[in-house]
Amino acid sequence: MGIRFKEVSHEYPSYSKTMYKAIQNISLDIEAKDEFIALVGHTGSGKSTLAKHMNALIFPTSGTVEIFGNEITKKRNKKIKYNNIRQKVGLVFQFPEYQLFEETVEKDIMFGPLNFKVSHEEAKKMALSALNMVGLDKSYLERNPFNLSGGEKKRVSVAGILAIDPEILVLDEPTSGLDPAGKHIMMDLFREIHEKTGKTVIIITHDMDLVYQYFNRVIVLKDGELTFDGSPDALFRSDILESNHLDLPNTIKTLKFLKDEYKLDIDIYKKTVEEAAMEINEVMSDE
Amino acid sequence: MNSIIIGQYIPGKGFLYRLDPRTKMISIIFLMVSVFLLQNVYQLFIAFGIGILVLLFGRISLLKVIKGLKPIFLLLIFTFIFQIALNKSGDVVSDTTMHINLYSIGAVVLAFVIWRILVRFNKLKMLLFLVFVVGIYFIFRYITYSPDFYSFQFTIYEKGLEMSAFVVVRLLIIITLTTILTLTTKPTDLTQGMESLLHPLKKIGFNSEEFALIISISLRYIPTIFDEAQKIMLAQASRGADFSEGKLKDKLKQIVSLLVPMFIIAFIRSEELADAMESRNFVPGQKRTRINILTFSIVDVYTFVFTLLCFAGAIVAKVVL
Ligand SMILES: Nc1ncnc2c1ncn2[C@@H]1O[C@H](COP(=O)(O)OP(=O)(O)O)[C@@H](O)[C@H]1O
Numbered sequence: 299m300g301i302r303f304k305e306v307s308h309e310y311p312s313y314s315k316t317m318y319k320a321i322q323n324i325s326l327d328i329e330a331k332d333e334f335i336a337l338v339g340h341t342g343s344g345k346s347t348l349a350k351h352m353n354a355l356i357f358p359t360s361g362t363v364e365i366f367g368n369e370i371t372k373k374r375n376k377k378i379k380y381n382n383i384r385q386k387v388g389l390v391f392q393f394p395e396y397q398l399f400e401e402t403v404e405k406d407i408m409f410g411p412l413n414f415k416v417s418h419e420e421a422k423k424m425a426l427s428a429l430n431m432v433g434l435d436k437s438y439l440e441r442n443p444f445n446l447s448g449g450e451k452k453r454v455s456v457a458g459i460l461a462i463d464p465e466i467l468v469l470d471e472p473t474s475g476l477d478p479a480g481k482h483i484m485m486d487l488f489r490e491i492h493e494k495t496g497k498t499v500i501i502i503t504h505d506m507d508l509v510y511q512y513f514n515r516v517i518v519l520k521d522g523e524l525t526f527d528g529s530p531d532a533l534f535r536s537d538i539l540e541s542n543h544l545d546l547p548n549t550i551k552t553l554k555f556l557k558d559e560y561k562l563d564i565d566i567y568k569k570t571v572e573e574a575a576m577e578i579n580e581v582m583s584d585e
Numbered sequence: 586m587n588s589i590i591i592g593q594y595i596p597g598k599g600f601l602y603r604l605d606p607r608t609k610m611i612s613i614i615f616l617m618v619s620v621f622l623l624q625n626v627y628q629l630f631i632a633f634g635i636g637i638l639v640l641l642f643g644r645i646s647l648l649k650v651i652k653g654l655k656p657i658f659l660l661l662i663f664t665f666i667f668q669i670a671l672n673k674s675g676d677v678v679s680d681t682t683m684h685i686n687l688y689s690i691g692a693v694v695l696a697f698v699i700w701r702i703l704v705r706f707n708k709l710k711m712l713l714f715l716v717f718v719v720g721i722y723f724i725f726r727y728i729t730y731s732p733d734f735y736s737f738q739f740t741i742y743e744k745g746l747e748m749s750a751f752v753v754v755r756l757l758i759i760i761t762l763t764t765i766l767t768l769t770t771k772p773t774d775l776t777q778g779m780e781s782l783l784h785p786l787k788k789i790g791f792n793s794e795e796f797a798l799i800i801s802i803s804l805r806y807i808p809t810i811f812d813e814a815q816k817i818m819l820a821q822a823s824r825g826a827d828f829s830e831g832k833l834k835d836k837l838k839q840i841v842s843l844l845v846p847m848f849i850i851a852f853i854r855s856e857e858l859a860d861a862m863e864s865r866n867f868v869p870g871q872k873r874t875r876i877n878i879l880t881f882s883i884v885d886v887y888t889f890v891f892t893l894l895c896f897a898g899a900i901v902a903k904v905v906l
């Protein structure tokens with residue numbers, strides 16, 4: 299077992315007297331290997347809060363999170379090495395500005411490995427391979443991270459976590475703010491990492507097209523509660539989308555429109571634009 | 586880290602809330618000067634009594650004020666102890682032998698442990714500390730059952746007692762006055778009042794409006810900066826920089842990893858804010874109107890009269906007595 303949530307709630311102190319419940323009573327199992335999970339939900343539904351529990355950055359205010367055998371509860375336990383947990387579960391934050399600080403990309407990526415007591419040479423090697431993994435070549439090593447474009451910064455921040463070589467990778471909205479091509483490049487990258495190494499990858503996203511195309515498991519949060527945990531196919535065939543403030547993927551939306559408007563006998567559950575186009579072609583030639 | 590609320594403004598009713606911020610600021614300056622004019626501890630006690638009456642009259646809970654005093658409580662206790670121990674003039678009030686022996690040291694250790702345990706479960710940390718300090722005095726004084734390693738005379742002089750009370754009460758009054766101001770005035774009202782008061786300085790080239798704007802933007806951004814700092818700390822902790830572990834050299838590196846993003850983000854935020862202000866047609870130095878215009882009312886007049894009476898009283902005390 300990788301990560302197990304047992305009735306986890308987290309309350310933030312708020313300006314008014316009552317505490318603000320960001321997540322409530324979440325129970326969830328995540329395997330240590332071979333999972334590719336999307337975490338979706340409206341803004342403020344508690345996705346980031348849930349993600350921060352996955353590597354013990356914040357502790358539940360009730361319930362327990364079990365991470366690779368370590369029981370994380372409300373109280374800090376002196377016996378648990380929290381740093382080790384963060385080496386096992388890598389979390390990439392939404393905004394790269396929160397973590398970049400060195401004057402070169404190489405040094406910045408090396409920060410993580412060095413904190414985990416990897417030798418200097420080894421860290422250097424890891425930095426280069428992590429950089430290659432995110433699709434940047436070694437000419438970037440000596441560049442200043444602050445002069446990179448938004449997409450490049452994002453990649454460097456992902457490389458900074460990849461270099462730690464965690465068993466489970468959690469990414470908070472890694473595709474937000476990227477152009478459509480950039481989104482697919484990043485998603486292909488994560489999928490490749492997942493397929494090559496068998497690492498479990500958890501990705502927070504708002505993009506239903508990506509959810510439908512790439513993932514085999516999707517977890518839905520609504521107002522801090524877990525409302526769905528299953529395959530994307532099951533999610534998009536269910537009737538809970540609207541109540542969870544979720545949208546259909548564009549392919550389904552388009553095909554559904556054609557089906558309803560022109561009374562076509564068409565299979566609307568197609569993942570990619572190509573598949574959808576083929577389906578339309580077939581139906582049209584039948585007509 | 587909990588969210589930090591800057592300024593301790595707590596919404597409420599009562600005349601202190603209705604006062605114009607300018608009245609409050611001017612009055613408090615005058616009252617502080619008056620307190621410094623006072624000569625001896627008895628006058629200060631009178632002033633303290635008047636202060637309490639004002640609080641009661643303004644329907645401000647004394648508990649809240651005491652809470653505001655928390656950060657300086659330690660300072661008050663130490664000032665008190667030092668004054669008593671070091672001031673050696675006037676008549677002797679009490680002269681006792683302090684015994685340092687096996688039993689009394691043991692008792693002190695025990696008291697220390699009890700104090701630390703109680704502190705964990707109790708909110709009245711400072712009161713417990715006070716009890717602990719007084720407790721140590723009594724332990725050294727009365728536990729005499731074994732031979733002393735060392736003993737000394739602890740003498741309290743009249744002047745020492747008086748001076749310690751004098752200094753502590755004066756500090757108390759001053760802090761209470763400023764607490765009243767921050768407790769009953771919104772930060773925005775404070776800056777607006779300040780702007781209005783500093784306005785005459787425009788003649789010598791000091792732009793009070795810009796000054797007030799800078800202050801209010803800074804106040805507005807303090808909680809934001811704390812939030813951002815917290816996020817950065819978590820992001821770096823994700824990369825193994827746990828600030829509670831590691832050697833000194835690692836710690837330095839970790840602090841850099843916090844400060845650099847901090848500055849970068851502060852710059853980004855300030856540029857965004859400048860753009861947002863400009864896109865809403867903000868022009869520095871232009872005359873602007875206010876949603877809330879400060880006006881004096883009859884309560885302000887009463888307050889000024891009261892302040893002037895106090896001030897006059899203090900001057901009389903200084904000159905005549
Ligand atoms: N540090 C914090 N302090 C107080 N409230 C917070 C904090 N972080 C998040 N929240 C609140 O918790 C809720 C869930 O936030 P978050 O987990 O960031 O949601 P999401 O990532 O799904 O948008 C939000 O309503 C947010 O305002």
Ligand SMILES: [Mg+2]
Pocket residue numbers: 345346392470
């Ligand atoms: Mg979020």
